[in-house]
Amino acid sequence: MFEYFDKDKMLIPIRIWTASIDDVEESCLEQAVNLANLPFAVDHIALMPDTHTGKGMPIGGVIACRNTVIPNAVGVDIGCGMAFVQTDIPVKLLRETMTGSGELIKVIIGNILRTIPVGFKHYSKPQASAVLDKAQTEMGKYSADEELIQYIEESYLSVGTLGGGNHFIEIQEDENGLACIMLHSGSRMFGNMIGKHFNELAHSINEKYFSSVPSSYNLPFLSVDTEEGQRYLNWMHLAMDFAYENRAAMLGKVKAVFTEQVEKHTGLVPSFSDEVNCHHNYAALENHYGENVWVHRKGAVHAAEGEVAIIPGSMGSNSYIVKGLGNRESFLTSSHGAGRSYSRTGALEKFSVESVMLDLKERNVVLGKNSKKDVAEECRFAYKDIDTVMENQKDLTAPIKKLFTVGVVKG
Numbered sequence: 001m002f003e004y005f006d007k008d009k010m011l012i013p014i015r016i017w018t019a020s021i022d023d024v025e026e027s028c029l030e031q032a033v034n035l036a037n038l039p040f041a042v043d044h045i046a047l048m049p050d051t052h053t054g055k056g057m058p059i060g061g062v063i064a065c066r067n068t069v070i071p072n073a074v075g076v077d078i079g080c081g082m083a084f085v086q087t088d089i090p091v092k093l094l095r096e097t098m099t100g101s102g103e104l105i106k107v108i109i110g111n112i113l114r115t116i117p118v119g120f121k122h123y124s125k126p127q128a129s130a131v132l133d134k135a136q137t138e139m140g141k142y143s144a145d146e147e148l149i150q151y152i153e154e155s156y157l158s159v160g161t162l163g164g165g166n167h168f169i170e171i172q173e174d175e176n177g178l179a180c181i182m183l184h185s186g187s188r189m190f191g192n193m194i195g196k197h198f199n200e201l202a203h204s205i206n207e208k209y210f211s212s213v214p215s216s217y218n219l220p221f222l223s224v225d226t227e228e229g230q231r232y233l234n235w236m237h238l239a240m241d242f243a244y245e246n247r248a249a250m251l252g253k254v255k256a257v258f259t260e261q262v263e264k265h266t267g268l269v270p271s272f273s274d275e276v277n278c279h280h281n282y283a284a285l286e287n288h289y290g291e292n293v294w295v296h297r298k299g300a301v302h303a304a305e306g307e308v309a310i311i312p313g314s315m316g317s318n319s320y321i322v323k324g325l326g327n328r329e330s331f332l333t334s335s336h337g338a339g340r341s342y343s344r345t346g347a348l349e350k351f352s353v354e355s356v357m358l359d360l361k362e363r364n365v366v367l368g369k370n371s372k373k374d375v376a377e378e379c380r381f382a383y384k385d386i387d388t389v390m391e392n393q394k395d396l397t398a399p400i401k402k403l404f405t406v407g408v409v410k411g
Contacts, residue, residue, distance in 0.1 A: 001329065001395065003044075004029075010036040015329055017049040017393050027053040032061065034217040040068040043289045046330050048300050049392035050339025050384060056218035059299035059340075062333045064288055069232055070221045071202055073296035074283050076195035078236055079243025080186030081279040081301075082310035082336075083251045084321060087180060087270045089262055091173040091406055095364075097265050104265050105171065106366050109407040111257045112169055113368040116250060117161040119411035122188075126156035127249065131241045141234045144227070148197055148235065155190040155242060160249035163188055164411030165344075166337075166378055168312075169254055171366075172319060172403040180403055181254055182319060184312060186281065187243035194239050198222070198232045224294065233283075240282055247277055276308050276321070280336035288331055295331050303327070303334040303397050311390070311397070312337050314383035316365045316405050320390060322397035334396040338383040347382035348374065356381075366407035378410060 004021060005013035014032050018024055024032075028051055035045045035057060042064040051060030056072035063073055097104040117123060135142065135152050142149060162169060162185050172180040187194075202220030205228060206213065213219060222229040259270050283296045301309045303324030311334065312319040326332055342350055353372050356379040360367055369375060376382065390399065 009033060011039070012036050012041055012044050014045045014047060016047045016051070017330070017335075017396065018047070018051070019392060024051060025053055028058045031056065031058045034219060035061065035063050038063070038065070038213060038219065038221075040066045040221070042066060042291070042293050046333060048330070048333065048335040049389045050299070050335040050337055052340045054298060057296070057298050060335055061298050062295065062300050062331050064286075064293040064295045064331055065221075066291070066293060067224050068221050069224055069229055069283050069294050070219050070296060071195055071199040071232060072219055073298055074195065074236065075281045075298050076192045077186040077281055078191035078195055079240035079279050080191070080281040081243060081247065081277070082182065082184050082312060083247040084180065084182045084274070084276045084310050085251060085255065085272045086174070086274040087178060087258070087272055089179045089268065089270045090177050091179050092177060093266060094171070094179060094406070099265050104261065105407050107265070108171060108258055108261050109366045109368040109409060111261060112254055112409050113370070115253055115257055116169065116409070118370070118409065119164040122157040122161050124157075127159035129156055129159045129242075129245060131238070131245045132156055132159075135238055142238070144231055145197060145235065148194060151190050151193050155188065158188040158190065159246055160253055161185070161188060161246065162250065162409070162411055167411060168315065168378075169250070169409040170319075170405055171258075171407040173406050174401050174403055179406070181251065181258065182310065182312060182403065183247060183250055183254065185243070185247055185250060187239040188246065190242055191239040194235045198235065201228060236283065240279060243279065244277055251275075251277075276310055278302070278309055286331070288328070297333055299336045300333045301336045302332060303330070304332045308400070309334065309397065311335060311386075313386035314338050314380040315378045315408055315410065316360055316363050317380040317383070318386050319403040319405075320386070320399050321401040321403070322399050324397055325395060327396045330396050334393050335389055338386040338389055340382060341384050342382045344377040347376050347379065351376040351379055351381055363405070365405050368407065368409040375410070
């Protein structure tokens with residue numbers, strides 16, 4: 001970690017967990033400097049080793065604010081995060097067991113793709129949701145934002161769905177040769193609409209009251225002491241709970257597919273353990289540097305001492321289960337993944353479908369994807385090296401498990 005601080009341009013410093021400033025793209029650093037000039041930002045800004053340019057705020061960025069929330073510092077996929085579970089089934093068995101449709105691992109990946117709606121798809125019938133049921137009984141908390149109410153009802157169709165982009169479901173292999181399940185998803189369209197609504201609302205309020213924060217920063221804010229700030233927090237927490245439930249429901253469906261196919265073709269009944277479910281896009285009230293502050297983590301995961309977290313690599317590379325080391329300088333935070341080296345458009349221009357598919361084949365990775373034309377967007381070459389990221393944050397986390405991709409489902 002090193003500190004970047006230009007006293008003539010910044011109110012507070014930026015602490016960065018990369019090898020050097022050259023590892024931070026210019027636009028990402030500009031966004032971090034904007035954060036460092038917010039009058040309510042506390043002590044310093046933190047950039048994780050996977051940091052890259054986002055909308056308003058860098059992905060892999062952390063900011064602590066006094067009495068203030070910034071919708072764009074949470075992002076539009078509110079509550080996006082990871083889930084994981086360990087199995088006792090050897091990966092070798094999944095590769096070597098032959099079925100009428102080929103290797104067992106291919107059958108499992110194919111059945112997951114058919115069971116879980118991906119991309120823009122959702123279920124045709126409402127799914128069970130304790131989170132949305134509870135929201136229906138507490139409409140007084142949400143009624144002021146009438147345009148968002150419809151998404152509570154619509155989101156019953158999205159419980160247990162994957163989405164697209166960098167979201168995935170993977171079967172992985174641990175260092176003992178056993179299969180694991182990992183998935184990455186968030187609050188789907190629900191959180192997207194909430195984030196956009198409150199970002200626009202914050203813009204209009206800041207303009208009305210002549211905010212000293214330039215609109216060019218794209219970091220409009222809301223005071224938590226106002227009605228609008230409290231409304232945002234209510235909706236944000238609802239989206240976080242929905243995202244958590246979405247991952248849990250999806251993980252349950254994937255476990256059911258895995259169990260059904262393994263039992264059918266091998267006679268073994270898998271057992272599951274070490275389940276984890278954690279967010280990496282959210283804001284939370286925490287105590288840092290002697291005061292209660294709203295810590296915004298955008299593409300960053302909470303890593304208190306001993307806390308278990310998930311740090312995925314990119315498609316076809318390594319992932320890690322870690323324990324946090326409770327580093328106060330990072331606001332008890334670590335990276336949430338490898339971080340992009342190329343934009344999605346840049347990756348499509350740089351890497352061909354053929355080269356990505358060949359790489360997956362050489363690494364013996366089974367891909368479940370309805371259309372291959374955009375596969376390069378999420379290839380491992382489009383991301384930073386996950387092991388370099390882990391080395392740069394060895395004062396933030398300690399690895400528990402190193403995992404290798406065996407099969408992956410993408411939207």
